[in-house]
Amino acid sequence: MNALEAADALWRGEAEVAGPPGLDGRMKERINPFVPRGELVEVAEGTAFVSAFANVSAFETKEGLVTIDSGTAFAAPEILRVLREWSDSRVHTTVFTHGHLDHVEGIGVFEAEALERDRDPPLVIAHEDILGRFERCALTPGYNSAINARQFGAEVPWPTEYRRPDETYRDETAFEVGGEHFELSHARGETDDATWIWVPGRKVLCSGDLIIWCVPNAGNPQKVQRYTRDWAEALREMSGLGAEVLLPGHGLPVVGAERVEAILTDTAALLESLHEQTVAVMNEGAPLAEAFERVEAPAELLAKPYLRPIYDDPEFVVRNIWRLYGGWYDLDPQSLKPAPAAELGAEVARLAGGADVLAERAAELATAGDLRVAGHLAELAAAAAPGDAGVHAARAEVNEQRAMAETSLMGRSIFGAAARESRERADNPD
Numbered sequence: 143m144n145a146l147e148a149a150d151a152l153w154r155g156e157a158e159v160a161g162p163p164g165l166d167g168r169m170k171e172r173i174n175p176f177v178p179r180g181e182l183v184e185v186a187e188g189t190a191f192v193s194a195f196a197n198v199s200a201f202e203t204k205e206g207l208v209t210i211d212s213g214t215a216f217a218a219p220e221i222l223r224v225l226r227e228w229s230d231s232r233v234h235t236t237v238f239t240h241g242h243l244d245h246v247e248g249i250g251v252f253e254a255e256a257l258e259r260d261r262d263p264p265l266v267i268a269h270e271d272i273l274g275r276f277e278r279c280a281l282t283p284g285y286n287s288a289i290n291a292r293q294f295g296a297e298v299p300w301p302t303e304y305r306r307p308d309e310t311y312r313d314e315t316a317f318e319v320g321g322e323h324f325e326l327s328h329a330r331g332e333t334d335d336a337t338w339i340w341v342p343g344r345k346v347l348c349s350g351d352l353i354i355w356c357v358p359n360a361g362n363p364q365k366v367q368r369y370t371r372d373w374a375e376a377l378r379e380m381s382g383l384g385a386e387v388l389l390p391g392h393g394l395p396v397v398g399a400e401r402v403e404a405i406l407t408d409t410a411a412l413l414e415s416l417h418e419q420t421v422a423v424m425n426e427g428a429p430l431a432e433a434f435e436r437v438e439a440p441a442e443l444l445a446k447p448y449l450r451p452i453y454d455d456p457e458f459v460v461r462n463i464w465r466l467y468g469g470w471y472d473l474d475p476q477s478l479k480p481a482p483a484a485e486l487g488a489e490v491a492r493l494a495g496g497a498d499v500l501a502e503r504a505a506e507l508a509t510a511g512d513l514r515v516a517g518h519l520a521e522l523a524a525a526a527a528p529g530d531a532g533v534h535a536a537r538a539e540v541n542e543q544r545a546m547a548e549t550s551l552m553g554r555s556i557f558g559a560a561a562r563e564s565r566e567r568a569d570n571p572d
Contacts, residue, residue: 145183145193148173149394152447153401159450175355175393176453176551178217182224183395185387186344190228191395192221196244199348199389200225201341203320206234209252209264210339210348211245211391218248222255232261234319237326238268238307239350239391240333241275249305267317268307269328271335276304278366289364292559293552329376330369332359338376340383347385352376353405355393357444357451358413361458362552368462370417377410393448405448412443416456420463429473430464455550487525497527501536508540513547516540524564531571538564 143151151157157171179193188202194217199210207229213221233252239245249266256263279286283300291297316325325340332351339348351359352373360368381403388396388405396402416439423433439456443449464472471478480486491497504519520540527533541561548554 144181145179145191145394146185146397148175148179149396152394155447159447159452174452175448180220182228184228185389185395185397186346189344189346189387190225191389192224193394194221196242197389197391197393198225198248199346200229201319201322201324201344201346202229202231203234203322205320206232208235208237208319208322208324209233210237210389211239211350212236212248212252214244215247215250217244218251221248222251232256232259233264235317236264236266237324237337237339237348238266238272239338239348240336241268241272241279241304242333242351243279243301245350245391246305247301253305265309266305266307267309267311267315267326269326269335269337270310270312271328271333272307273310275333275335276306279304293364293555295555295558327376327379329372331373331376332362332368334367334369336376338380340380340385342383345384345386346389347380347383347387347402348389349380349391349406351391352380353388353390353393353396353409353448354453355390355448356453357439357449357456357459357550358409359454360413360416361454361456361460361462363458363461363556364552367466368459369466370413370459370463374410374413374417377406377413381406381410408443408446408449412439412449412456413459415440415443416459417463420460421467424464424468427473430461430468431472431474433460433464451549453551455548455553458550458552483521483525484528487522487527490522491526497523497530497533500526501530501533504540505536508543513540513544517544528567529571531568534564534571535568537561538568 152173152175157173178195182190182192185191190200192198194213196211196213198213198221201208212218236249253263280302283302286300311326314327323343326337329336329338329352336350336352338350338352360370360373385402386399388402396405416437419437420433423436434457437460491500494500500519500523504516504523507516517540520537523533524537538561541557545554545557545561
């Protein structure tokens with residue numbers, strides 16, 4: 143089934159994002175809407191959607207193609223290939239929905255093709271804050287490489303040079319290509335430089351990563367600040383346009399006005415609920431730990447096939463809301479100036495009777511299902527005895543169980559990286 147059919151099957155309940163067999167005892171087809179499909183589907187006349195690591199949308203006009211994003215450097219050749227099977231028109235304009243590499247790096251492939259064919263290169267348009275994003279990324283290539291190694295298991299060097307847009311805007315702008323009108327609006331959501339695009343003549347909305355067919359990426363524990371409230375406001379504004387097609391930055395195309403409105407308003411409602419609950423706890427002067435206990439994402443929203451926590455986690459969103467309004471201090475005094483991990487681990491291990499005792503207890507708790515406490519003890523044991531193979535074997539076991547218990551890619555990847563680290567130390571103590 144193609145991307146349109148997959149979206150329809152999930153919406154109708156004929157396929158599952160994940161979970162047990164249906165009530166009739168038959169296992170429904172399982173589809174991860176966040177996973178790229180490597181294909182192009184035409185969603186309306188002259189309008190194409192390419193499902194890739196980061197999606198690319200294309201609009202055929204009398205003067206050439208307008209593309210929304212360009213994909214990653216590694217995916218762009220295939221993106222361009224399937225686009226060329228659909229249309230041979232030159233790429234006239236490319237809009238960057240934001241400055242993440244998976245959306246902007248492919249422009250080099252588009253430009254190389256233009257040079258080979260003796261065509262003018264694409265005009266690139268983006269929000270003005272993309273320039274600051276590129277500067278920040280150029281300052282931290284090592285950190286960004288480490289993040290991606292943990293999150294995706296790939297050791298990829300991070301670039302320090304970026305293709306800057308030819309034109310930028312601040313709040314709103316519009317342009318025409320081949321008689322087709324494109325309206326660009328700025329939003330703060332996953333990034334501070336987000337752009338969403340409305341094509342009124344075709345009633346097509348391109349949301350960028352403001353929609354990704356899962357819990358919004360508003361809490362990523364390894365990335366910079368996200369903006370939950372602004373994000374929801376942008377989604378509410380989009381929902382009033384009457385769009386009949388929505389093309390997201392990740393995930394599947396959404397076709398039909400009712401479905402478009404549903405995914406926009408439900409996603410907004412989830413963000414609003416997490417925001418309101420977290421701010422209420424903050425206004426009581428309660429600590430962050432209490433917010434984790436009290437804030438709950440509405441179950442009826444998480445049950446939607448486009449709001450499952452398969453990438454980000456609502457608990458991470460709570461922490462990001464706290465960081466936006468309250469900084470990094472969580473109201474736990476020991477967090478203000480914590481002891482070095484090795485010193486704290488050594489002291490707790492001494493009280494417990496040794497790091498091996500802590501590690502053994504961590505493994506017991508993990509087996510019993512108390513993964514959070516097990517995680518604390520495993521870290522203390524490893525900090526106290528960093529060269530002990532047995533301690534690292536226990537830490538690996540605990541983090542492997544934690545990874546298996548996570549629904550979000552972010553949680554699984556971080557615990558998985560910790561497990562791999564300790565497994566390697568356990569197997570190679572020297």
